[in-house]
Amino acid sequence: MTGRENRAAVLTELPGPLSRKLLAEQAANESSARTYPRNVPIAIAGGSGSYLEDLDGNRFLDFLCGAGVLALGHSHPGQVAAAHRQLDVSTHLLDFPTEAKQEFTRRLLSLLPGDMGERSRVHFCGPTGADAVDAAIKLCKTYTGRGDVIAFHGGFHGSTQSTIAITGLRSSKEHLVNLLPGASFFPYSSCFRCPLALKPESCEINCAQYLANVLDDPNGGVRKPAAVILELVQGEGGVVPARLEFVQQLREITRRLDIPLVIDEVQSGCGRTGTWYSFEQYGIEPDVVVSSKAIGGGHPASVIIYNERMDGWKPGAHTGTFRGNQLAFAAGAELMRVVAEEGLLENVREVGGFLREGLLELQRRHPFLGDVRGLGLMLGVEVVPVNGWTAAQLADRLRRASLERGLLFELAGRDDVVVRFLPALNLSRAEAAEALEIFGAAVTETAKECERSPGTDSPGAASEGTKP
Numbered sequence: 001m002t003g004r005e006n007r008a009a010v011l012t013e014l015p016g017p018l019s020r021k022l023l024a025e026q027a028a029n030e031s032s033a034r035t036y037p038r039n040v041p042i043a044i045a046g047g048s049g050s051y052l053e054d055l056d057g058n059r060f061l062d063f064l065c066g067a068g069v070l071a072l073g074h075s076h077p078g079q080v081a082a083a084h085r086q087l088d089v090s091t092h093l094l095d096f097p098t099e100a101k102q103e104f105t106r107r108l109l110s111l112l113p114g115d116m117g118e119r120s121r122v123h124f125c126g127p128t129g130a131d132a133v134d135a136a137i138k139l140c141k142t143y144t145g146r147g148d149v150i151a152f153h154g155g156f157h158g159s160t161q162s163t164i165a166i167t168g169l170r171s172s173k174e175h176l177v178n179l180l181p182g183a184s185f186f187p188y189s190s191c192f193r194c195p196l197a198l199k200p201e202s203c204e205i206n207c208a209q210y211l212a213n214v215l216d217d218p219n220g221g222v223r224k225p226a227a228v229i230l231e232l233v234q235g236e237g238g239v240v241p242a243r244l245e246f247v248q249q250l251r252e253i254t255r256r257l258d259i260p261l262v263i264d265e266v267q268s269g270c271g272r273t274g275t276w277y278s279f280e281q282y283g284i285e286p287d288v289v290v291s292s293k294a295i296g297g298g299h300p301a302s303v304i305i306y307n308e309r310m311d312g313w314k315p316g317a318h319t320g321t322f323r324g325n326q327l328a329f330a331a332g333a334e335l336m337r338v339v340a341e342e343g344l345l346e347n348v349r350e351v352g353g354f355l356r357e358g359l360l361e362l363q364r365r366h367p368f369l370g371d372v373r374g375l376g377l378m379l380g381v382e383v384v385p386v387n388g389w390t391a392a393q394l395a396d397r398l399r400r401a402s403l404e405r406g407l408l409f410e411l412a413g414r415d416d417v418v419v420r421f422l423p424a425l426n427l428s429r430a431e432a433a434e435a436l437e438i439f440g441a442a443v444t445e446t447a448k449e450c451e452r453s454p455g456t457d458s459p460g461a462a463s464e465g466t467k468p
Protein backbone atom coordinates (compact mmCIF):
# COMPACT_ATOMS: atom_id res chain seq x y z
CA MET A 1 0.00 0.00 0.00
CA THR A 2 1.13 3.52 -0.59
CA GLY A 3 1.10 5.80 2.45
CA ARG A 4 -1.60 8.13 1.12
CA GLU A 5 -4.28 9.71 3.22
CA ASN A 6 -6.42 7.13 4.93
CA ARG A 7 -9.47 7.54 2.72
CA ALA A 8 -10.79 6.01 -0.44
CA ALA A 9 -9.61 7.66 -3.66
CA VAL A 10 -10.29 6.64 -7.23
CA LEU A 11 -7.82 8.34 -9.56
CA THR A 12 -8.32 6.53 -12.86
CA GLU A 13 -11.25 5.31 -14.89
CA LEU A 14 -12.21 1.76 -13.89
CA PRO A 15 -10.57 -0.49 -14.72
CA GLY A 16 -7.33 1.47 -14.79
CA PRO A 17 -4.69 0.50 -17.38
CA LEU A 18 -2.76 -1.95 -15.19
CA SER A 19 -5.91 -3.62 -13.92
CA ARG A 20 -7.23 -3.83 -17.46
CA LYS A 21 -4.15 -5.78 -18.57
CA LEU A 22 -4.46 -8.38 -15.77
CA LEU A 23 -8.22 -8.68 -16.19
CA ALA A 24 -7.69 -9.44 -19.88
CA GLU A 25 -5.03 -12.06 -19.07
CA GLN A 26 -7.31 -13.60 -16.49
CA ALA A 27 -10.19 -13.72 -18.95
CA ALA A 28 -7.90 -15.51 -21.42
CA ASN A 29 -6.56 -18.03 -18.89
CA GLU A 30 -9.29 -18.77 -16.41
CA SER A 31 -12.67 -20.41 -16.72
CA SER A 32 -15.81 -18.63 -17.78
CA ALA A 33 -17.20 -19.36 -14.30
CA ARG A 34 -15.05 -16.62 -12.76
CA THR A 35 -17.23 -14.20 -10.87
CA TYR A 36 -16.22 -11.14 -8.86
CA PRO A 37 -13.95 -9.32 -11.35
CA ARG A 38 -16.80 -9.25 -13.84
CA ASN A 39 -18.85 -6.97 -11.59
CA VAL A 40 -15.97 -5.27 -9.80
CA PRO A 41 -13.40 -4.82 -12.58
CA ILE A 42 -10.13 -4.30 -10.70
CA ALA A 43 -6.88 -6.20 -10.18
CA ILE A 44 -5.72 -5.99 -6.59
CA ALA A 45 -2.30 -4.92 -5.31
CA GLY A 46 -2.97 -5.46 -1.60
CA GLY A 47 -4.90 -4.27 1.39
CA SER A 48 -4.56 -2.82 4.85
CA GLY A 49 -7.36 -2.70 7.40
CA SER A 50 -10.65 -1.73 5.76
CA TYR A 51 -9.02 -0.51 2.55
CA LEU A 52 -7.64 -2.22 -0.48
CA GLU A 53 -5.69 -0.82 -3.37
CA ASP A 54 -5.78 -1.84 -7.01
CA LEU A 55 -2.77 -2.02 -9.30
CA ASP A 56 -3.44 1.49 -10.58
CA GLY A 57 -3.21 3.03 -7.12
CA ASN A 58 -6.96 3.42 -6.61
CA ARG A 59 -7.97 2.95 -3.02
CA PHE A 60 -11.30 1.42 -1.99
CA LEU A 61 -13.16 0.95 1.24
CA ASP A 62 -13.67 -2.79 1.14
CA PHE A 63 -17.21 -3.79 2.16
CA LEU A 64 -16.84 -7.24 0.66
CA CYS A 65 -13.79 -8.37 2.67
CA GLY A 66 -13.24 -11.62 0.82
CA ALA A 67 -16.97 -12.48 1.15
CA GLY A 68 -16.73 -12.09 4.90
CA VAL A 69 -13.45 -13.99 5.43
CA LEU A 70 -11.42 -10.96 6.53
CA ALA A 71 -13.14 -10.22 9.84
CA LEU A 72 -10.25 -8.01 10.97
CA GLY A 73 -9.73 -6.48 7.55
CA HIS A 74 -6.66 -6.87 5.37
CA SER A 75 -3.26 -7.71 6.86
CA HIS A 76 -4.28 -7.34 10.50
CA PRO A 77 -0.94 -7.01 12.36
CA GLY A 78 -1.82 -9.55 15.07
CA GLN A 79 -3.02 -12.11 12.58
CA VAL A 80 -0.04 -11.52 10.31
CA ALA A 81 2.37 -11.97 13.23
CA ALA A 82 0.58 -15.15 14.40
CA ALA A 83 0.72 -16.65 10.91
CA HIS A 84 4.39 -15.64 10.46
CA ARG A 85 5.35 -17.32 13.74
CA GLN A 86 3.49 -20.45 12.73
CA LEU A 87 5.11 -20.48 9.29
CA ASP A 88 8.45 -21.21 10.96
CA VAL A 89 6.97 -24.17 12.86
CA SER A 90 4.77 -26.01 10.37
CA THR A 91 1.89 -25.26 8.06
CA HIS A 92 -0.02 -28.50 7.69
CA LEU A 93 -0.30 -31.47 10.03
CA LEU A 94 -3.45 -33.45 9.15
CA ASP A 95 -5.45 -33.94 12.35
CA PHE A 96 -2.53 -34.44 14.74
CA PRO A 97 -2.85 -32.36 17.90
CA THR A 98 -0.58 -29.32 18.00
CA GLU A 99 -0.32 -26.40 20.37
CA ALA A 100 -1.75 -24.09 17.69
CA LYS A 101 -4.71 -26.36 17.10
CA GLN A 102 -5.44 -26.86 20.80
CA GLU A 103 -5.36 -23.13 21.42
CA PHE A 104 -7.79 -22.65 18.54
CA THR A 105 -10.13 -25.36 19.86
CA ARG A 106 -9.98 -24.11 23.47
CA ARG A 107 -10.87 -20.59 22.37
CA LEU A 108 -13.62 -21.81 20.02
CA LEU A 109 -15.33 -23.85 22.74
CA SER A 110 -14.95 -21.08 25.31
CA LEU A 111 -16.76 -18.62 23.01
CA LEU A 112 -19.91 -20.78 22.95
CA PRO A 113 -22.65 -19.46 25.23
CA GLY A 114 -23.18 -20.82 28.76
CA ASP A 115 -21.96 -24.37 29.23
CA MET A 116 -22.52 -25.33 25.59
CA GLY A 117 -18.77 -25.69 25.08
CA GLU A 118 -18.59 -28.41 27.71
CA ARG A 119 -21.22 -30.47 25.90
CA SER A 120 -19.81 -29.92 22.40
CA ARG A 121 -17.43 -31.70 20.09
CA VAL A 122 -15.50 -30.10 17.24
CA HIS A 123 -14.73 -31.79 13.94
CA PHE A 124 -12.25 -30.16 11.58
CA CYS A 125 -13.44 -30.43 7.98
CA GLY A 126 -11.94 -29.74 4.58
CA PRO A 127 -11.30 -26.03 4.42
CA THR A 128 -14.42 -24.62 2.77
CA GLY A 129 -17.85 -23.79 4.09
CA ALA A 130 -19.42 -26.31 1.70
CA ASP A 131 -17.11 -29.03 3.04
CA ALA A 132 -18.38 -28.39 6.54
CA VAL A 133 -22.04 -28.28 5.49
CA ASP A 134 -21.52 -31.61 3.76
CA ALA A 135 -19.89 -33.04 6.89
CA ALA A 136 -22.80 -31.78 9.02
CA ILE A 137 -25.29 -33.61 6.81
CA LYS A 138 -23.21 -36.78 6.97
CA LEU A 139 -23.10 -36.56 10.74
CA CYS A 140 -26.88 -36.10 10.99
CA LYS A 141 -27.50 -39.02 8.64
CA THR A 142 -25.25 -41.25 10.71
CA TYR A 143 -26.84 -40.12 13.96
CA THR A 144 -30.48 -40.47 12.86
CA GLY A 145 -30.22 -43.29 10.35
CA ARG A 146 -32.40 -41.12 8.09
CA GLY A 147 -31.52 -39.67 4.70
CA ASP A 148 -33.55 -36.56 3.85
CA VAL A 149 -32.78 -32.90 4.51
CA ILE A 150 -35.13 -29.96 4.94
CA ALA A 151 -33.82 -26.58 3.81
CA PHE A 152 -35.42 -23.18 3.16
CA HIS A 153 -36.27 -21.00 0.19
CA GLY A 154 -33.56 -18.40 -0.30
CA GLY A 155 -30.92 -20.33 1.67
CA PHE A 156 -27.35 -20.78 0.46
CA HIS A 157 -25.04 -23.56 1.64
CA GLY A 158 -22.33 -23.94 -1.01
CA SER A 159 -21.40 -24.89 -4.56
CA THR A 160 -20.66 -28.60 -4.27
CA GLN A 161 -23.24 -31.04 -5.51
CA SER A 162 -24.66 -31.87 -2.07
CA THR A 163 -24.78 -28.26 -0.93
CA ILE A 164 -26.29 -27.01 -4.19
CA ALA A 165 -29.07 -29.54 -3.60
CA ILE A 166 -30.07 -27.75 -0.38
CA THR A 167 -29.48 -24.23 -1.75
CA GLY A 168 -32.36 -22.12 -3.00
CA LEU A 169 -30.62 -20.54 -6.00
CA ARG A 170 -32.26 -22.37 -8.87
CA SER A 171 -29.83 -21.25 -11.55
CA SER A 172 -27.00 -23.07 -9.75
CA LYS A 173 -28.70 -26.43 -10.22
CA GLU A 174 -30.63 -25.95 -13.44
CA HIS A 175 -28.28 -27.97 -15.64
CA LEU A 176 -27.17 -30.49 -13.03
CA VAL A 177 -28.94 -33.72 -12.46
CA ASN A 178 -28.44 -36.32 -9.73
CA LEU A 179 -27.67 -33.97 -6.88
CA LEU A 180 -28.05 -35.12 -3.26
CA PRO A 181 -31.51 -36.71 -3.25
CA GLY A 182 -34.14 -36.14 -0.57
CA ALA A 183 -33.91 -32.36 -0.20
CA SER A 184 -37.12 -30.41 0.31
CA PHE A 185 -37.64 -26.68 0.72
CA PHE A 186 -39.91 -24.80 3.08
CA PRO A 187 -40.81 -21.11 3.45
CA TYR A 188 -38.36 -18.91 5.36
CA SER A 189 -39.54 -16.01 7.53
CA SER A 190 -38.73 -13.47 4.87
CA CYS A 191 -41.11 -10.73 6.03
CA PHE A 192 -40.37 -8.06 3.39
CA ARG A 193 -41.53 -10.57 0.78
CA CYS A 194 -43.61 -13.01 2.78
CA PRO A 195 -43.72 -16.30 0.86
CA LEU A 196 -47.24 -16.81 2.22
CA ALA A 197 -48.32 -13.25 1.36
CA LEU A 198 -49.11 -12.45 5.00
CA LYS A 199 -48.40 -9.40 7.16
CA PRO A 200 -45.83 -9.76 9.96
CA GLU A 201 -48.21 -8.16 12.50
CA SER A 202 -50.91 -10.76 11.99
CA CYS A 203 -49.27 -13.82 10.41
CA GLU A 204 -48.93 -16.00 13.52
CA ILE A 205 -45.65 -17.28 12.03
CA ASN A 206 -47.47 -19.49 9.57
CA CYS A 207 -44.17 -20.28 7.81
CA ALA A 208 -43.00 -22.28 10.84
CA GLN A 209 -46.48 -23.64 11.44
CA TYR A 210 -46.62 -24.90 7.87
CA LEU A 211 -43.47 -26.96 8.40
CA ALA A 212 -44.90 -28.38 11.63
CA ASN A 213 -48.17 -29.25 9.88
CA VAL A 214 -46.42 -31.04 7.02
CA LEU A 215 -44.19 -33.06 9.33
CA ASP A 216 -47.11 -33.97 11.60
CA ASP A 217 -49.43 -34.82 8.69
CA PRO A 218 -49.48 -38.57 7.92
CA ASN A 219 -50.44 -37.56 4.38
CA GLY A 220 -47.92 -34.69 4.20
CA GLY A 221 -45.65 -36.59 1.82
CA VAL A 222 -42.42 -35.55 3.55
CA ARG A 223 -40.45 -38.12 5.55
CA LYS A 224 -38.91 -37.21 8.86
CA PRO A 225 -35.53 -35.85 7.78
CA ALA A 226 -32.00 -36.41 9.04
CA ALA A 227 -31.61 -32.65 9.48
CA VAL A 228 -33.23 -29.26 9.20
CA ILE A 229 -30.64 -26.75 8.02
CA LEU A 230 -30.81 -22.97 7.80
CA GLU A 231 -28.97 -19.68 8.10
CA LEU A 232 -30.35 -17.31 10.73
CA VAL A 233 -29.40 -14.39 8.50
CA GLN A 234 -29.59 -15.52 4.89
CA GLY A 235 -26.50 -13.96 3.31
CA GLU A 236 -26.42 -14.80 -0.38
CA GLY A 237 -30.23 -14.89 -0.24
CA GLY A 238 -30.25 -11.12 0.35
CA VAL A 239 -29.28 -10.43 3.99
CA VAL A 240 -32.55 -11.66 5.48
CA PRO A 241 -32.55 -12.12 9.25
CA ALA A 242 -34.99 -14.79 10.38
CA ARG A 243 -37.74 -13.70 12.68
CA LEU A 244 -37.17 -14.64 16.32
CA GLU A 245 -40.45 -16.55 16.75
CA PHE A 246 -39.84 -18.47 13.51
CA VAL A 247 -36.50 -19.75 14.77
CA GLN A 248 -37.82 -20.55 18.22
CA GLN A 249 -40.70 -22.51 16.72
CA LEU A 250 -38.33 -24.41 14.44
CA ARG A 251 -36.28 -25.32 17.51
CA GLU A 252 -39.41 -26.52 19.27
CA ILE A 253 -40.59 -28.60 16.28
CA THR A 254 -37.20 -30.19 15.64
CA ARG A 255 -36.68 -31.00 19.31
CA ARG A 256 -40.15 -32.53 19.62
CA LEU A 257 -39.57 -34.72 16.54
CA ASP A 258 -35.93 -35.50 17.37
CA ILE A 259 -34.58 -33.90 14.19
CA PRO A 260 -31.09 -32.36 14.44
CA LEU A 261 -31.20 -28.61 13.81
CA VAL A 262 -28.15 -27.47 11.84
CA ILE A 263 -27.39 -23.75 11.89
CA ASP A 264 -25.14 -22.62 9.05
CA GLU A 265 -23.00 -19.83 10.54
CA VAL A 266 -20.50 -19.83 7.68
CA GLN A 267 -21.29 -16.20 6.85
CA SER A 268 -23.15 -14.97 9.94
CA GLY A 269 -20.64 -16.40 12.43
CA CYS A 270 -17.42 -15.17 14.04
CA GLY A 271 -18.87 -11.92 15.35
CA ARG A 272 -20.41 -10.69 12.10
CA THR A 273 -23.86 -10.09 13.63
CA GLY A 274 -22.69 -8.66 16.97
CA THR A 275 -22.55 -11.94 18.89
CA TRP A 276 -19.95 -14.62 18.23
CA TYR A 277 -22.63 -16.77 16.59
CA SER A 278 -25.98 -15.40 15.42
CA PHE A 279 -27.96 -18.20 17.14
CA GLU A 280 -27.14 -16.56 20.50
CA GLN A 281 -29.55 -13.74 19.58
CA TYR A 282 -32.36 -16.22 19.00
CA GLY A 283 -32.23 -17.89 22.42
CA ILE A 284 -31.75 -21.36 20.95
CA GLU A 285 -29.05 -24.00 21.04
CA PRO A 286 -28.50 -25.77 17.69
CA ASP A 287 -27.53 -29.43 17.52
CA VAL A 288 -24.89 -28.67 14.90
CA VAL A 289 -23.16 -25.35 14.11
CA VAL A 290 -21.28 -24.95 10.82
CA SER A 291 -18.45 -22.42 10.86
CA SER A 292 -15.96 -21.34 8.19
CA LYS A 293 -14.98 -18.16 6.30
CA ALA A 294 -13.60 -15.86 9.06
CA ILE A 295 -12.86 -18.69 11.51
CA GLY A 296 -9.37 -19.26 10.05
CA GLY A 297 -8.28 -15.64 10.52
CA GLY A 298 -8.03 -15.12 6.75
CA HIS A 299 -6.82 -18.66 5.99
CA PRO A 300 -8.97 -21.57 4.83
CA ALA A 301 -10.57 -23.57 7.67
CA SER A 302 -13.94 -24.99 8.57
CA VAL A 303 -15.42 -26.83 11.50
CA ILE A 304 -18.64 -28.33 12.71
CA ILE A 305 -19.45 -28.03 16.38
CA TYR A 306 -22.11 -30.40 17.67
CA ASN A 307 -23.70 -31.82 20.73
CA GLU A 308 -21.64 -34.73 22.08
CA ARG A 309 -24.65 -37.05 22.08
CA MET A 310 -24.36 -37.04 18.28
CA ASP A 311 -20.76 -38.18 18.29
CA GLY A 312 -21.43 -41.61 16.86
CA TRP A 313 -18.87 -41.43 14.08
CA LYS A 314 -16.43 -44.32 13.77
CA PRO A 315 -12.68 -43.47 13.55
CA GLY A 316 -11.99 -42.08 10.09
CA ALA A 317 -15.71 -41.56 9.31
CA HIS A 318 -14.96 -38.11 7.94
CA THR A 319 -11.43 -37.56 6.69
CA GLY A 320 -9.81 -35.18 4.20
CA THR A 321 -6.23 -34.04 3.75
CA PHE A 322 -6.63 -30.33 4.30
CA ARG A 323 -8.06 -30.38 7.79
CA GLY A 324 -4.92 -29.29 9.59
CA ASN A 325 -4.14 -25.78 8.39
CA GLN A 326 -1.85 -24.54 11.17
CA LEU A 327 -1.72 -20.98 9.79
CA ALA A 328 -5.51 -20.85 10.06
CA PHE A 329 -5.40 -22.14 13.62
CA ALA A 330 -2.83 -19.53 14.66
CA ALA A 331 -4.55 -16.60 12.90
CA GLY A 332 -8.04 -17.80 13.85
CA ALA A 333 -7.03 -18.03 17.53
CA GLU A 334 -5.86 -14.43 17.26
CA LEU A 335 -9.29 -13.40 15.92
CA MET A 336 -10.91 -15.14 18.88
CA ARG A 337 -8.50 -13.45 21.28
CA VAL A 338 -9.46 -10.05 19.84
CA VAL A 339 -13.14 -10.95 20.31
CA ALA A 340 -12.60 -12.10 23.91
CA GLU A 341 -10.19 -9.37 25.00
CA GLU A 342 -10.57 -6.31 22.78
CA GLY A 343 -14.31 -5.68 22.58
CA LEU A 344 -14.70 -6.50 18.90
CA LEU A 345 -18.36 -7.52 19.32
CA GLU A 346 -19.22 -4.20 20.97
CA ASN A 347 -17.66 -2.46 17.98
CA VAL A 348 -19.78 -4.53 15.59
CA ARG A 349 -22.94 -3.55 17.46
CA GLU A 350 -21.97 0.10 17.82
CA VAL A 351 -20.66 0.78 14.31
CA GLY A 352 -23.27 -1.56 12.79
CA GLY A 353 -26.00 0.50 14.49
CA PHE A 354 -24.46 3.73 13.18
CA LEU A 355 -24.26 2.38 9.63
CA ARG A 356 -27.80 1.08 9.78
CA GLU A 357 -29.11 4.45 11.02
CA GLY A 358 -27.37 6.17 8.12
CA LEU A 359 -28.93 3.74 5.64
CA LEU A 360 -32.38 4.25 7.16
CA GLU A 361 -31.90 8.00 6.84
CA LEU A 362 -31.07 7.54 3.13
CA GLN A 363 -34.10 5.28 2.73
CA ARG A 364 -36.39 8.00 4.10
CA ARG A 365 -35.29 10.26 1.25
CA HIS A 366 -35.17 7.67 -1.54
CA PRO A 367 -38.14 5.33 -1.92
CA PHE A 368 -36.27 2.99 -4.27
CA LEU A 369 -34.32 1.82 -1.22
CA GLY A 370 -37.14 -0.52 -0.25
CA ASP A 371 -35.85 -2.23 2.88
CA VAL A 372 -32.85 -1.80 5.17
CA ARG A 373 -32.12 -4.87 7.26
CA GLY A 374 -29.53 -7.09 8.87
CA LEU A 375 -27.76 -7.65 12.16
CA GLY A 376 -24.50 -6.09 13.34
CA LEU A 377 -22.19 -5.59 10.38
CA MET A 378 -24.12 -7.91 8.08
CA LEU A 379 -26.35 -5.31 6.44
CA GLY A 380 -28.42 -5.18 3.29
CA VAL A 381 -30.52 -2.68 1.38
CA GLU A 382 -33.14 -4.14 -0.93
CA VAL A 383 -33.73 -2.01 -3.98
CA VAL A 384 -37.23 -1.79 -5.49
CA PRO A 385 -38.28 -0.68 -9.00
CA VAL A 386 -38.96 2.99 -9.70
CA ASN A 387 -39.90 5.05 -12.75
CA GLY A 388 -39.60 2.17 -15.21
CA TRP A 389 -36.24 1.02 -13.86
CA THR A 390 -36.00 -2.54 -12.60
CA ALA A 391 -34.56 -3.20 -9.17
CA ALA A 392 -31.69 -5.15 -10.77
CA GLN A 393 -30.78 -2.18 -13.00
CA LEU A 394 -30.83 0.19 -10.04
CA ALA A 395 -28.78 -2.09 -7.81
CA ASP A 396 -26.21 -2.53 -10.58
CA ARG A 397 -25.99 1.28 -10.97
CA LEU A 398 -25.49 1.68 -7.25
CA ARG A 399 -22.67 -0.85 -7.23
CA ARG A 400 -20.93 0.85 -10.14
CA ALA A 401 -21.45 4.42 -8.89
CA SER A 402 -20.18 3.43 -5.44
CA LEU A 403 -17.12 1.67 -6.84
CA GLU A 404 -16.24 4.71 -8.94
CA ARG A 405 -16.25 6.75 -5.71
CA GLY A 406 -14.21 4.19 -3.77
CA LEU A 407 -16.70 1.89 -2.03
CA LEU A 408 -16.55 -1.77 -2.98
CA PHE A 409 -19.44 -4.10 -2.24
CA GLU A 410 -21.36 -6.90 -3.90
CA LEU A 411 -25.03 -7.56 -4.52
CA ALA A 412 -27.05 -10.46 -3.18
CA GLY A 413 -30.59 -11.79 -3.12
CA ARG A 414 -33.03 -12.86 -5.80
CA ASP A 415 -31.99 -11.24 -9.11
CA ASP A 416 -29.15 -9.43 -7.28
CA VAL A 417 -31.31 -6.60 -5.98
CA VAL A 418 -29.83 -6.33 -2.49
CA VAL A 419 -26.84 -4.10 -1.75
CA ARG A 420 -24.82 -6.11 0.75
CA PHE A 421 -22.35 -4.66 3.24
CA LEU A 422 -19.83 -7.08 4.78
CA PRO A 423 -17.14 -4.73 6.12
CA ALA A 424 -14.34 -5.59 8.52
CA LEU A 425 -15.61 -6.05 12.06
CA ASN A 426 -13.09 -3.54 13.41
CA LEU A 427 -14.47 -0.87 11.07
CA SER A 428 -14.21 2.54 12.72
CA ARG A 429 -17.05 5.04 12.96
CA ALA A 430 -15.10 7.37 10.64
CA GLU A 431 -14.79 4.63 8.02
CA ALA A 432 -18.51 3.86 8.35
CA ALA A 433 -19.27 7.58 7.90
CA GLU A 434 -17.08 7.64 4.80
CA ALA A 435 -18.95 4.64 3.37
CA LEU A 436 -22.28 6.35 4.02
CA GLU A 437 -21.04 9.51 2.32
CA ILE A 438 -19.96 7.56 -0.78
CA PHE A 439 -23.07 5.38 -0.88
CA GLY A 440 -25.24 8.46 -0.34
CA ALA A 441 -23.62 10.16 -3.34
CA ALA A 442 -24.16 7.04 -5.45
CA VAL A 443 -27.82 6.93 -4.39
CA THR A 444 -28.32 10.62 -5.22
CA GLU A 445 -26.72 10.21 -8.64
CA THR A 446 -28.86 7.14 -9.39
CA ALA A 447 -32.02 8.93 -8.24
CA LYS A 448 -31.27 11.89 -10.53
CA GLU A 449 -30.67 9.56 -13.46
CA CYS A 450 -34.02 7.88 -12.82
CA GLU A 451 -35.78 11.22 -12.78
CA ARG A 452 -34.05 12.40 -15.97
CA SER A 453 -34.78 9.31 -18.04
CA PRO A 454 -37.49 6.82 -17.19
CA GLY A 455 -36.32 3.22 -17.59
CA THR A 456 -37.76 0.86 -20.13
CA ASP A 457 -38.44 -1.82 -17.53
CA SER A 458 -36.36 -4.12 -19.66
CA PRO A 459 -34.66 -7.01 -17.88
CA GLY A 460 -31.94 -5.51 -15.67
CA ALA A 461 -28.25 -5.62 -16.32
CA ALA A 462 -28.21 -8.77 -14.21
CA SER A 463 -24.84 -9.66 -12.71
CA GLU A 464 -22.90 -12.42 -14.30
CA GLY A 465 -22.24 -15.52 -12.25
CA THR A 466 -23.21 -16.37 -8.68
CA LYS A 467 -21.03 -15.54 -5.75
CA PRO A 468 -19.98 -17.76 -2.88
Ligand code: PMP
Pocket residue numbers: 067127128129130131133156157158159231235236264265266267268292293467468
Ligand atom coordinates in the same frame (compact mmCIF):
# COMPACT_ATOMS: atom_id res chain seq x y z
N1 PMP B 1 -22.93 -21.39 3.79
C1 PMP B 1 -23.13 -20.07 3.73
C2 PMP B 1 -24.16 -19.44 4.61
C3 PMP B 1 -22.38 -19.27 2.87
O1 PMP B 1 -22.61 -17.96 2.80
C4 PMP B 1 -21.40 -19.90 2.06
C5 PMP B 1 -20.55 -19.09 1.10
N2 PMP B 1 -20.98 -17.84 0.79
C6 PMP B 1 -21.23 -21.28 2.15
C7 PMP B 1 -22.00 -22.00 3.04
C8 PMP B 1 -20.21 -22.00 1.30
O2 PMP B 1 -18.92 -21.67 1.70
P1 PMP B 1 -17.70 -21.92 0.67
O3 PMP B 1 -17.87 -20.96 -0.46
O4 PMP B 1 -16.48 -21.65 1.50
O5 PMP B 1 -17.81 -23.34 0.25
